[in-house]
Amino acid sequence: MEFFFQQLTNGLAVGGIYALIALGYTMVYGVLKLINFAHGDLFTMGAYLGLTVLASLGLHQHLGAFGGVVVLALMIMGLVGVVGILLDRAAYKPLRESPRLSAVVSALGASIFFQNALMLVYGARYQYYPKDILPKTVINILGMPVPLMRILILAVSILMMAGLQFFIQKTKTGTAIRAAAIDQAAARLMGINVDRVIMLVFFIGPALGGAAGLMVGLYYGQINFTMGWVYGLKAFTAAIMGGIGNIPGAMLGGILLGLIEAFGAAYISLAWKDAIAFLVLIVILIVRPTGLLGERVASKV
Amino acid sequence: MKKALLSLAVLLAFAGGAFAADTVKIGLMAPLTGKWANEGQEMKQVVDLLAERLNKAGGVLGKKVEVITEDDAGDPRQGALAAQRLSTQGVVGVVGTYGSSTSEATQNIYEENGIIQIVNASTAVRLSEKGLKFFFRSCPRDDEQGIVAAKTLLGKKYKKIALLHDNTSYAKGLGEEVKHELEKAGVKPVFFDALTPGEQDYSTILTKIKKANPDVVFFSGYYPEAGLMLRQKKEMGWNVPFVGGDATNNPDLIKSAGKDAADGYLLTSPPMPGDLPSAEAKAFMKAFKAKHGRIPGSIWSVLAGDGFMVLCEAVKGAGAADSKKMADYMKTKMKNFPGLTGKLSFDAKGDRKGDVYRVYKVDAKGDFVLVK
Numbered sequence: 171m172e173f174f175f176q177q178l179t180n181g182l183a184v185g186g187i188y189a190l191i192a193l194g195y196t197m198v199y200g201v202l203k204l205i206n207f208a209h210g211d212l213f214t215m216g217a218y219l220g221l222t223v224l225a226s227l228g229l230h231q232h233l234g235a236f237g238g239v240v241v242l243a244l245m246i247m248g249l250v251g252v253v254g255i256l257l258d259r260a261a262y263k264p265l266r267e268s269p270r271l272s273a274v275v276s277a278l279g280a281s282i283f284f285q286n287a288l289m290l291v292y293g294a295r296y297q298y299y300p301k302d303i304l305p306k307t308v309i310n311i312l313g314m315p316v317p318l319m320r321i322l323i324l325a326v327s328i329l330m331m332a333g334l335q336f337f338i339q340k341t342k343t344g345t346a347i348r349a350a351a352i353d354q355a356a357a358r359l360m361g362i363n364v365d366r367v368i369m370l371v372f373f374i375g376p377a378l379g380g381a382a383g384l385m386v387g388l389y390y391g392q393i394n395f396t397m398g399w400v401y402g403l404k405a406f407t408a409a410i411m412g413g414i415g416n417i418p419g420a421m422l423g424g425i426l427l428g429l430i431e432a433f434g435a436a437y438i439s440l441a442w443k444d445a446i447a448f449l450v451l452i453v454i455l456i457v458r459p460t461g462l463l464g465e466r467v468a469s470k471v
Numbered sequence: 472m473k474k475a476l477l478s479l480a481v482l483l484a485f486a487g488g489a490f491a492a493d494t495v496k497i498g499l500m501a502p503l504t505g506k507w508a509n510e511g512q513e514m515k516q517v518v519d520l521l522a523e524r525l526n527k528a529g530g531v532l533g534k535k536v537e538v539i540t541e542d543d544a545g546d547p548r549q550g551a552l553a554a555q556r557l558s559t560q561g562v563v564g565v566v567g568t569y570g571s572s573t574s575e576a577t578q579n580i581y582e583e584n585g586i587i588q589i590v591n592a593s594t595a596v597r598l599s600e601k602g603l604k605f606f607f608r609s610c611p612r613d614d615e616q617g618i619v620a621a622k623t624l625l626g627k628k629y630k631k632i633a634l635l636h637d638n639t640s641y642a643k644g645l646g647e648e649v650k651h652e653l654e655k656a657g658v659k660p661v662f663f664d665a666l667t668p669g670e671q672d673y674s675t676i677l678t679k680i681k682k683a684n685p686d687v688v689f690f691s692g693y694y695p696e697a698g699l700m701l702r703q704k705k706e707m708g709w710n711v712p713f714v715g716g717d718a719t720n721n722p723d724l725i726k727s728a729g730k731d732a733a734d735g736y737l738l739t740s741p742p743m744p745g746d747l748p749s750a751e752a753k754a755f756m757k758a759f760k761a762k763h764g765r766i767p768g769s770i771w772s773v774l775a776g777d778g779f780m781v782l783c784e785a786v787k788g789a790g791a792a793d794s795k796k797m798a799d800y801m802k803t804k805m806k807n808f809p810g811l812t813g814k815l816s817f818d819a820k821g822d823r824k825g826d827v828y829r830v831y832k833v834d835a836k837g838d839f840v841l842v843k
Contacts, residue, residue: 173682180674286504294508296695298726308708317706320674390671392699392727396506400669432675440676441638441665 172314177436178429179311183320185428186327190382191405192412192420193334194375200351200415201371203270207277208257210402211284212376216250216383217393218288221297230303239303239388243381250380251373258372281398288395299391319389326385330378331421338417347371351415404447411451413464422462494537495530495792497522497782498557498565498586500577501775502545506669510569513772514591515540518566518779520759531786538779543568547576554580562586563792564785566778569771571595571640578606587794587801589782591775594717595644599820605798607821609778609810610771611741611828613641616716617648619828620739624649624689624714625656633662633685635676637692645691645716661685668692673700674707681709693718697736698727705732717741720831720839722768730837737842741770741812741827746841752811770812777810784808 191213198206223229223245230238261280265273307318338344349357350367358364386401387393404427412423427447434446454462499518502511522538530536541557543550550568554577557565564587568574574593581588582603589607590598596614599606624632632653636646643665650660662683666676677700680688688711690697697719704711705728713736720740725733744756744767755776756766767773781801788804789796802821807814816824830842 173678176678177675180672180678183674184672289504289508294504294512296509296723296727298723301729306706308706315708386671390699391702391729392671392695394506394695397669397671435675436679439664440679441667443675444667 173436175312175314176316177432179314179316179320181429181432182425183323183428184431185425186324187382187386187401187424188405188408188427189421189424190327190330190385191379191401192409192424193331193417194379195406195409196412196414196417196420197371197375199409200417201347201354201368202262202273204262204273205277205406206257206262206375207274207402208261208280208284209375209379210398210400210405211281211288212250212254212257212398213379213383213386213401213405214288214393214395214398215253215284216246216380217387217397218292218297218383218395219249219380220246220384220387221299221393224299224303235303235305243384246380246384247377250383251377253380254372254376255369257376258368281402285395285398292395294395296392296394299387299393301391304388323385323389327382330381331417334374334378335417343370407447407451410461411454413461416461416463419461419463426462494535495532495783495786496537496539496560496562497779498560498562498567499538499540499775499779500543500550500553500557500565500567501540502569502573503540503542505544505546505549507545507569510592510769510771511542511545513767513769514567514569514775516763517759517767517772517776520762521755521776521779524758525780525783531783532790532792534792536783543573543577545570545573547572550574551576551580553577558584558586563794564589564782564797566775566782567591568593571598571644574598575640578603581605585794587782587785587798589778591778592771593641595640596648597644599822603821605794607778607781607798607801607817608823609774609781609812609815610823612822613645614648616739616828617645617652619830620645620649620689620714620716621652621656623737623739623830624653624687625658627687629686630658631661631683631685631687632658633680633683633688634660635662635680635688635690635692636665637668637696638665639668639692641718642692642716646689649689649691662688666692666696668696670696671699672703674703676700677704677707677709681707681711685711687712687714689714689716690719691716694721694724695727698724698733701728701732701736705729712737714738717770717828720770722839725833725837730835733833733837734835736833738831738833738839739828740831741774742829742841743831743839744768744770744773747773747812749809749811749813751809755811773811777812777815780810781805781808781815 194209229242261276308315309318346362347367350364354364408423408427409420412419430447430450435443501514522536526535539560541553543553550573569592571593574590582605587605592610594613596612634646636642697715715738717740719738760766785797785801786792788800801817806816831839832842834840
């Protein structure tokens with residue numbers, strides 16, 4: 171039983187990260203019907219920018235561990251969000267009226283561009299975060315040692331997702347985003363500035379992805395320029411699992427994928443972990459082709 | 472205008488061909504981009520510097536040596552393309568590459584084109600068991616490392632041993648070799664499975680291995696994963712000793728794990744660049760440091776340098792840049808050629824002869840120290 175709970179916490183921490191990245195895929199898809207394949211690399215960029223800001227400003231020395239990390243996170247989210255908007259302007263906006271396939275190819279191109287740009291700027295070697303920023307506290311839950319940071323990662327992810335959900339459902343801007351997701355032309359006729367909505371979506375999604383990248387960097391400590399590929403692929407899978415275009419779906423899909431991976435590895439086979447995860451994806455898509463929560467079209471974003 | 476340009480291009484192509492005959496062309500296939508880019512870029516630095524020094528000293532048989540580099544990106548598909556490109560450029564031999572999977576994808580391309588391939592870090596056993604005429608390695612093979620690793624594990628009287636690899640040709644080969652050696656000695660591993668490389672969170676795997684309650688864990692994969700596992704196992708409060716293979720032989724392991732978590736980690740490896748005893752090695756390290764500000768971080772890039780020197784020596788020994796004569800020379804006549812990593816000779820399969828592996832330990836300061 172202890173083994174089960176240990177694996178549960180392992181799966182939840184990873185699942186929280188997947189969910190946070192999956193939101194970026196699902197929001198862009200909801201509004202533009204575009205898979206932003208460069209999203210995984212924006213996640214990587216969050217990790218790299220975090221390291222740069224950390225090393226050059228030394229925030230945690232001036233503001234303490236907690237304050238430093240919070241300010242750092244806000245800065246990174248802002249920076250990666252702006253990169254997201256620039257990405258849209260450069261790679262997707264000129265193709266808005268083109269067939270969807272062109273935009274997908276452009277997205278793949280942008281992904282390769284980001285990866286190689288990061289390699290050229292930072293070098294091909296792995297980069298390492300300083301080891302003394304986060305507390306190494308381990309707390310006991312039911313007699314089981316769980317690192318505090320694992321719980322915090324999950325908590326922060328859930329908090330951000332809840333904030334986003336509130337923003338989308340309860341605010342005027344959120345309503346505009348939902349309207350644009352349902353029908354862009356009609357939204358425009360209702361006086362909604364759809365271009366602004368798209369810009370906002372390309373800010374929020376990458377900002378969340380960047381925050382996930384920063385968390386990975388801070389907690390695991392080791393980043394490299396290709397890591398966005400694996401995380402991006404997993405998060406994309408999570409988005410599809412939950413129903414792409416659907417925000418609660420992305421959260422559910424992310425957490426679920428983390429758990430499937432952890433339990434698949436724990437009870438079936440380590441080496442087959444990814445195969446098991448994708449097998450579950452296939453089964454879900456056979457049973458529910460729109461994903462787990464994909465059918466609630468009204469709440470689509 | 473177009474015609475004029477075309478004829479000019481043709482003329483230049485011919486001229487290029489004529490010049491080419493005056494140089495000995497050696498290929499270098501290395502992962503200049505991709506996940507092993509730092510290894511690949513250092514391979515190029517080492518080989519380029521050796522070529523520069525050799526050419527300054529007059530080249531081979533009065534000809535300059537020209538190094539033609541192709542990027543394999545650490546990927547078998549890219550590797551096959553790189554091999555095909557090299558094969559059309561008149562190289563007599565190729566140094567590289569790093570990963571066994573990539574080398575395996577290129578072996579037959581070189582064999583069919585009659586080009587010598589001398590790999591510098593591909594240690595998977597089966598690469599040299601295919602009866603290829605033009606395949607060599609300057610690095611040892613996994614079974615040699617497997618024997619040394621198993622000896623180390625058994626020498627410490629461990630009874631319950633967990634083995635973990637990462638499903639790459641290299642790590643799986645080494646893992647199976649160690650398993651085989653242990654079973655020969657009557658010790659059956661309590662755990663044998665693979666992780667997925669390139670991820671960040673290995674706590675699921677560690678939790679699972681912990682359940683098997685081993686005395687020691689042997690990991691045959693690479694340093695990024697090893698570093699993360701050392702750190703995460705410490706975080707879990709699990710004090711099992713870790714032993715690793717030579718792919719964890721990289722100073723970045725300490726940066727990844729942190730000094731406290733890496734303390735006491737054992738690994739089997741060929742000697743590190745800074746520990747190489749020969750005069751040739753010391754002189755080269757000095758020159759490398761003068762040029763790049765540091766000595767090479769990886770022994771594999773130095774082994775690429777040895778591969779390059781062996782090829783040049785073989786041109787000299789065979790009296791011509793003729794790959795068939797060179798291969799014969801390397802297998803039969805080359806005896807104890809003084810390379811950077813020690814004396815080089817090759818057996819009939821093209822494998823390097825002699826014992827290369829050592830046991831290293833990470834000390835509390837985060838340095839790799841040679842054990843005995």
